[in-house]
Amino acid sequence: MSHASQTSLEDLKRAIKGFVVMSEILEKVYHAFLNNQVPELWANAAYPSLKTLSSWVKDLEMRCAFVGNWIIHGLPKSFWLSGFFFPQGKGSYVNYARKHNYPIDHLSFKFNIVPVIRDQEIVTEQMAEVQKGESIQLDEELPVPPEGVLVHGLYMDGFSWDWKLMVVGDSAKGVMYSPLPVLHMDPVMDYEPDHSLYSAPLYKTSARAGTLSTTGHSTNYVVAVYLPSHAQQDYWIAKGAALLCQLSD
Known part of the structure; x- marks a missing residue:
């Protein structure tokens, strides 16, 4: 066999091998489509999510629209926290620290409830x-805080919002998740939360568990949100009360 023929044969083998590998990848994508699941190939490059494929695509479209509107129309009046790829980011801290010349490592968020439900859809x-x-009608319902940012899109798991008492309360019968009102995240120097506030952990997904990052925190954990409560911390901890950026479906 000539050298040219041997080279052509090796090229053919490599091409066939590459075709087989690609076929395996496409087959996994195909089976994920059949089961209404997000293909692993996509999930590995995307944000954490437990949604089915149909819900995931709709969520992705909304995320793209959120960023696109931000670029075209400027800063939104309230930020869809669930729409961020990395919601643990400290951009608000950085802006506040630069404005007032404060050390960023001494800043913490004080959380104020704005009695408005804002649906990102x-x-x-x-x-x-x-x-x-131009502005949208929903923006007229929101105040303009002097400092910090407004965020929305969070869900309450294991508890709900009591609109009469304006504190966290027990979930309604048969209701697993309920929306949290708009939050005003107000940066404060050396903030010490009152003991009456419930420190609700905020997670990206309902799985709650995640891998441990170099910071010592779970990759699924975002921040502790201090909410007004008439019950003790232990009461809500026993109920597993937490906040979620997104639901499974």
């Missing part, structure tokens, strides 16, 4: 109909 629909420089 409705926000996306309204934003699609406005022109540059």
